[in-house]
Amino acid sequence: MGYVGGVWRLLQGGEPLGGIVVDDADFPWLHGRFVPTEAFARVRPWFDEYLDLLEAEQFERFDDCYDRIAASLSLVSPSGPVPEFLLHVRDTRAWFRWSDTPFDPA
Template identity: 70%
Template sequence: MGFAGGVWRLVRQEELLGEILIDGSDFPWLEGRFVPTPAFAAVEPWFDESPALLEADEIEHFDDAYDRIAQALSLVAPSGPVAEFLLHIADGRAWFRWSDEPFDED
C-alpha cells in the first residue's frame, strides 16, 4: 500500500490542529508537509521542546515531554485513528511512525 499523497490529520479531541500531506517514506517513518490550523499554535511549543531535549541527550526528559503530546493529541490516518504514534514537526515538515497497536513499553 502506498502512502504518498495521503493526508493524515493531527487532532485534539474534535479540533483539527493540522494536516500532514505525505510525500515521502523511509520505513517505518512517513514524512510530509505540515499544514497547521490556527489551533496548532497552542501546542506548537510542545513540538519545539522535544527535539531540543533529544539534542541535549536528555532522553528521560524527552519521554516526559513527549507523553504530553501522546496523551493529549491523536493522529488520524486516512483510514481512521491510529493506536499510537511518534510525531515530530519542525519547519513546516512532519515525520512520524505509527502503530495500530500500542507500542511495546520494553
C-alpha cells in the same frame, strides 16, 4: 497501502490542529509537509521543546515531554485513527511513525 500523497490529520479532542501531506515514505518513517491550523499554536511549544531535548540527547526528559503529546493528541490516517504514533514537527515539516497496535510500554 500507498502512503505518498495521503493526508494524515492531527487532532486534539476532535479539534483539527493540522494535516500532514505525505511526500516520502522511508519505512518505518513517513515524512511530509505539515499544514497547521491556527489551533496548532497552542501545542507548537510542546514539539519545539521535545525536539530540543532530543537534539541535546536528554532522553530521560524527552520521554516525559513526549508523553504530554501522546496523551493529548491523536493522529488519524487516511483510513482512520491510529492507536499509537511518534510525531515530530519542525516548521513546515513533519515526520512520524505509527502502529495499529499500542507500543510496548517497556
